[in-house]
Amino acid sequence: MTISLRLAASLLLCLVGFTGARAQGVITFQEELHDFGKVPEGTVATHEFKFKNTGNQPLVLGNVQASCGCTTPEWTRTPILPGKMGVVKAMYSSAGRPGVFNKTITVTTNTTAPSTVLTIKGTVLNKEEIRKSLTPAELAAAPRAVVTQPVHNFGRMEAGQQPVARLEVQNTGKQDLVFNGITSGCYCIGFKTPPAPIKPGQKGTLEIIYTQRKLGAMVDEATLTSNDPHGDLKLTLKAEVVKSLNAASLVKESDVSVPFK
Missing domain, CATH: 2.60.40.10 (Immunoglobulins)
Structure with missing residues (x-):
């Protein structure tokens, strides 16, 4: 009887172990x-x-x-x-x-x-390729980005500063306009914050941050990509980048520094 109980207990343990091994998420x-x-x-x-x-x-x-x-x-x-x-x-x-x-x-x-x-x-x-694949009706119904001022001049700025240009864009198409990328040869231009979609017939503001550290008269171009099949937007940023605005505001005259006028 004792042997039978032990055998039954062993079989029960094996069954529990087998069932536990099969318990898992799939x-x-x-x-x-x-x-x-x-x-x-x-x-x-x-x-x-x-x-x-x-x-x-x-x-x-x-x-x-x-x-x-x-x-x-x-x-x-x-x-x-x-x-x-x-x-x-x-x-x-x-x-x-x-x-x-x-x-x-x-x-x-x-x-x-x-x-x-x-x-x-x-x-x-x-x-x-997209334009070629769309019918005239589909192209007319697509989003379209229009910018009134594609050139922004920051004027005199100090190297290391990060000024922001606010670019107004209008969507003259019939679908939401979505900007999803910005590229530049200087790698110094980007979105300050991700731009929100612009509804058809509405205007939106793109905040473009400029991180140019080279000195001198700078002219940098950027390409703004979107879902507008007509083409990408081109943006030009200009600035006179100086080492220090305080130093740039002074000129030497007779070996004496005087404020620039």
Whole structure:
């Protein structure tokens, strides 16, 4: 009798251990590949990879890592209970990246499977390619950026300062105008804050920050990319950059420094 009880207890322990080993979360994606197709340059291509916890324990996404800095992932950070859904959002920035792209996102979880690799792909069309692909009606319905003063002169400024130019832009198109990038040869021009979308028929203000440290009369150009298929905006910033505004306000006259007039 004692032997039978011991044998039964051993079998019960084995069964509990076997059941415990099988208790885990399981991540099951609806899809692991998404093809954006043709993407207009200047837009942020976004797709949500939805998944379900098909296991019997809470599922936790420990890390989500994109293969490049051009892709930004967001994901469900709270534990996903069995039978519940979660999402991994992939956002690909197409600004300045015309051509074919193929990027991956590695999802690491608390499951026995080490990781899951998601893939996004597509072809980014430049503004000329986009215009050729649109009908006249589609082009007329697209957003359109119009700037009244593309040249801004800061006048005399001190090296190391970061003055801000406020550029007024009007959207004369029929869709929201979205600015998503700014580039310059000097790498000294950028958005002070991310610009908000401009509604059709409305005006908006872009705050452009200038961080030029070279001395002398400076003329720097920047390109502002957006979802306007007609073309990108060109901006020119000018300034007389001096080492010190205090020193620049004085001139030598008969070996005596006097205020500049």
